[in-house]
Amino acid sequence: MLRCRSLIHRHVGRQAQKSSPKPPLVTYKVAMGSYSSVQFCGIPQGKGPHTVGCTDLMSDHTIQGSFLRLFYPCVDGEEYEEAVWIPKREYYLGLADTLKLNRTIVDFIFSYYFGSVKCPAKMNAPFKPGDKYPLVIFSHGLGAFRTLYSAICIGLASQGIVVAAVEHRDESASATFYLRERSSADSCENDVDCEALEEVWLYNKSPKPGADEFPLRFEQVQKRADECLQALDLMLDINAGKPVTNALSSNFDWSLLKDSIDDQKAAVAGHSFGAATAIKALGRDSRFRCGVALDAWMYSLRDEIFSTIHQPVLFVNSEKFQWVDNVLLMKKMDSTRVERKMITIKGSVHQSFPDFTFLTGYLIGKIFKLKGEIDPYVGMDLIINVTLAFLQRHLGLQKDFNQWDPLIEGEGEFVIPGTNLDLPPRHTQASK
Template identity: 45%
Template sequence: MGWAAALALPRPAGPHHVGCADVMVGRTRQGLFFRLYYPCEPHARAARPLWIPRAEYFEGLVDVGGRRRWWSAPLLRAAFSTFRVPLSWNSPFKPGSAKYPLIIFSHGLGAFRTLYSAVCAELASRGFVVAALEHRDRSASATYFCTGEPGEALREEWIPYGRVPPGEKEFYFRNKQLHQRADECARGLQLFEDISRGQVVPNVLHGAFDLSVLQGSIDMTKVAIMGHSFGGVTAVLATVKEPRFSCAVALDAWMFPLEHARYPDVSKPLLFINNEKFQTPESIARMKRLRSRNSETKAVTILGSVHHSQSDITFLTGKFEKLINRILTTRGTLDPHKVLGITCQAALAFLQRHLDLNEDFDQWDPLLDGIGDSVVADEPLCRSNL
């Protein structure tokens, strides 16, 4: 037990209990796969979902890290395969007195749908429905889709993580992925539009969440896009491809893959919540360019944070976490709970402003101007580029 580890995810702090479920729509690669976070009815006996649900994801994480599968994947499985998140699995959806706003969430490079459960659950506890997509552009560490005719047994086809091919420039490879990701986000929004209109949308996973319970409970006039790293720039582009996104929240966005020709098309308000030790001067210049086009676009930096501070990985504890931290730099000097609090409070204040919500999230408005403990406005200090 010398390498004992734990996942110390906080319970969501909002007034709603939070349920989560996996949703797969369609039986082709062009379908959608996401983890849904939503306000749910209290259920004392509800199961807690696994944090990393399948062995294939451990193998994918090893591939992303460039390690050998034969020893690294079993080690990760032994350390993390039993970790569960403090949410209610497939619990009954809780209809609200008013419709819930919707957030589509896009994961970072080498991540997948379950690695941002702390952020997504906190937003759901505040009265949002959040769909965390698992992208199929080979930027996820691993993902899959199911094939087979209705009534037949499902057959899984796995999509591995893809590196930049030899001889191909990284920008062109990542830019192609970026556009696929933004298109998937737009299709995610359309899916919820279809559900809201009463269209039957089967969830092909066995014994899975029934999407029809969402009909009449989501406010499709209050829709935002959010993401981390590669997902942050995906959120920016998605506002161009799908005008129904009212605004975007970009967590430590990796701006590199977005072509300059698209910048004049970005017109929706953006909130960049950056970490202290990731951004480069070039990336900051790109954010400033977008800020110059829209006075409602904001950029703040959380001091004492690193690139992984907004993912669940930062909440790993124990001696194994110390080993992982040496490889990924999972934790900065600021307490992870404080980073989560600043991230979600700033996002909520921004969403209230641009989704016209009748909540008390405006109490955190000063964060949007970089006013508060451990937050500054405009530019990260760029002490290192990790």
């Protein structure tokens, strides 16, 4: 029984709120060469003052290297195209496996509906130097991958935050890949277009039927935390001016990041299994000054981890996903010495955090439970704004994000302090 699917599971599809204007409807040209008749609003633009760029980095072609998509303030320029949202069809196959659906059918449907969807970030646009930006390492949920939280990452980057969205290689992603040298049997001596390295794909691993799920998830969260720390090391090395080896073909100039990241202002965040990963990473590395756990799935964490975490943590929960035992694990992190906060977004569901909620209409959203009762654009604004307020408070940012401080306290039309669930009496007070 998986409680953290970051893809097409669990949620009620209905719009309810009217307080946030939506971008115009878009008709996307699909990969098969015709135009999809399906219209949807699309992944939202960032609302901050910065144009957002993104680029992919594979620091080593082997499975030991870091693999991430970086979102960052960029130099504006019309010559840079927006990034493809799902960059390779193998991700569709991984989504099919994760959902236990037929690969051919899912490949067709996803290619048709999402094959040419782009996110509002300019691929490989030059980094915008001249400031010291805070850094957030972001961890995706089970069955997701590095691009499926583009709305959150773009929203933060538009406000002047560098976000490194890690793609995990612990077999918790729906799909990911690394590169290996071609064997002699596969050599391409007579093919001038042949690449020396070939892709090796890894797909989501599930426990065997009837087996205890905990050992697998416990092992994965260790690996995931390692990858977050590795990404932090990599980004700080880049900031220090160390040369970058990228196994992926790219003309991005990494030297522009030198001295552009504030190494004293790093945080870690994630959704679902990624939120548990963020908590695990906090306990492993004090360079992370605070953490944001979005609709955390706490299953993989043992109790002893909680006593090792000394940084502030914000829990942002959906109304429909959480259950009492899971919230009680979050409450074990309550502290009188350091700020621990929990809020719940009314009308939200687990899929209010990834991007699919923006890319389906009412009917599909209802069938696949991708939408909650809250308008997805209103929900995303709340997620981004409360995160920004918490980062300003605990990273010492000199911004105006404190305008959203009431959200941290659960004050506002669409938020409540603590949880909507009925907890045992001694746990009923919201996290302080």
